[in-house]
Amino acid sequence: MPTPFTADDATRLSETFAQVVADGASPGGVIAYGTTDDNPHFLSAGKVAPECGNTTPDQNTTYDIASLTKVVATWPLIGQALDAGLLDLDAPIRDFLPPMNSETPSGEATVRQLIAHTSGLRASTRLDHYRGSDLPLHELLCRESLEDSPGQHRYINRGYILLGLALTHIHDRPLDHLGTALWKTLGMDATVYGPVARAPQVAPTEQRIPGAPRIWGAPHDDNAGLLGGVAGHAGVFSTPGDLAVYAQQLLSAHTGGDEYGLGAWLHASLVPQTPIEPGLDRGLSWILAAGCRVAYHHGFTGTSLYLAPETGRYLVICTNAVYGGNARTKIAPLRALALKTISAT
Numbered sequence: 001m002p003t004p005f006t007a008d009d010a011t012r013l014s015e016t017f018a019q020v021v022a023d024g025a026s027p028g029g030v031i032a033y034g035t036t037d038d039n040p041h042f043l044s045a046g047k048v049a050p051e052c053g054n055t056t057p058d059q060n061t062t063y064d065i066a067s068l069t070k071v072v073a074t075w076p077l078i079g080q081a082l083d084a085g086l087l088d089l090d091a092p093i094r095d096f097l098p099p100m101n102s103e104t105p106s107g108e109a110t111v112r113q114l115i116a117h118t119s120g121l122r123a124s125t126r127l128d129h130y131r132g133s134d135l136p137l138h139e140l141l142c143r144e145s146l147e148d149s150p151g152q153h154r155y156i157n158r159g160y161i162l163l164g165l166a167l168t169h170i171h172d173r174p175l176d177h178l179g180t181a182l183w184k185t186l187g188m189d190a191t192v193y194g195p196v197a198r199a200p201q202v203a204p205t206e207q208r209i210p211g212a213p214r215i216w217g218a219p220h221d222d223n224a225g226l227l228g229g230v231a232g233h234a235g236v237f238s239t240p241g242d243l244a245v246y247a248q249q250l251l252s253a254h255t256g257g258d259e260y261g262l263g264a265w266l267h268a269s270l271v272p273q274t275p276i277e278p279g280l281d282r283g284l285s286w287i288l289a290a291g292c293r294v295a296y297h298h299g300f301t302g303t304s305l306y307l308a309p310e311t312g313r314y315l316v317i318c319t320n321a322v323y324g325g326n327a328r329t330k331i332a333p334l335r336a337l338a339l340k341t342i343s344a345t
Contacts, residue, residue: 002035002312009033009341014043016337021046025330026302027203028057029319031338032244036251036312040244048203049323051214055200059241062190062202063318064220066299069236070160072191072246073179075285077167078115079265080182086170087111096166097138106158107142111166113150114159115284116273120148125158127223137227138165153274153282157223157233164232176230185260186249188242194219194229196237203320205301220301220322234300240318247307247314254309266309270295290343302327304335306342315342 013031021028028046040059048055065072081087087096093114094100094107109119122144130140141162148154164175171178176193183191195218196202204216219225221234229235253263270292272281281288286295286307296306302321307314315338321327 002037016334017045020334026319026321027323030057030240032240032316051204052200060239062237064301065236065238065303066234066301068299068303069234071285071297073236074163074232080261083261093162096170100139104142105146106144114163116282117155118151118274119159120146120150121156122147123156127226153276160233187245191238191242193235194237205320206322243316251312294343308342
């Protein structure tokens with residue numbers, strides 16, 4: 001039986017959420033939490049943003065989920081491609097990309113290394129440096145020299161960009177079409193690749209230049225923006241309600257109701273691939289904590305998704321904390337409490 005959240009859990013989360021919003025960490029946001037056998041619960045704080053008037057965020061507010069794209073789009077699509085025999089975890093990524101006519105040291109990285117951030121590829125990713133090139137993006141990325149020996153953990157976006165390009169190639173379909181088909185199947189009708197139209201229920205993110213318009217409905221990530229909003233590492237927009245549905249589907253699949261082929265993939269992804277720091281390991285895409293009983297991932301804009309398969313619990317944080325600058329430090333107390341809460345047995 002799933003372990004429900006307690007009233008005290010909800011109170012602590014609500015109070016901490018209200019405090020970080022009052023401290024200016026984010027204009028507002030929504031927490032979704034629950035288990036596999038009940039309806040999601042939602043906690044709201046603040047407003048969507050000053051540009052949206054008095055609109056209060058709720059389960060239908062759309063957020064740029066940033067790097068949650070890795071676990072909401074790329075990771076499940078890779079799992080399904082593996083199940084269909086279209087990918088091999090331990091084969092080099094170049095095998096799943098269009099042919100290349102040059103040395104491709106970064107193309108030797110395996111799918112497993114890319115998804116677990118152990119590839120040794122260059123960590124800095126500036127696709128604007130490729131402007132004006134005659135070569136396709138996958139070849140430009142694969143021609144780059146390795147920055148480190150494979151095996152050590154280093155968070156690298158370009159690996160997920162390559163994974164997204166590989167998914168497009170093996171399916172001969174655009175990545176956003178693949179994502180939409182997956183999300184529709186899972187019941188996530190509000191989840192899309194951006195850009196999305198500006199509206200009061202769409203959370204704006206950062207104002208990059210004083211006096212210039214704020215980013216609103218377009219991907220906050222520069223590299224995703226250069227790719228038209230569709231990339232393997234960032235670019236997806238979703239709602240607290242849809243992310244709760246996703247979490248429930250994954251947890252249900254993990255316990256045996258694997259209708260969409262993701263249960264075995266989640267099991268495999270909870271096996272540590274490399275240490276990050278004491279107490280944290282990297283699985284396949286997910287960060288693993290609490291002795292690998294909890295899997296989670298963050299998005300730069302101020303989003304987080306936590307799963308606890310053994311207890312059947314999940315927790316989602318949706319904010320636009322990047323609205324005022326670096327979201328990571330500002331919402332750290334909320335994320336820390338979320339991890340502590342979801343880790344309880």
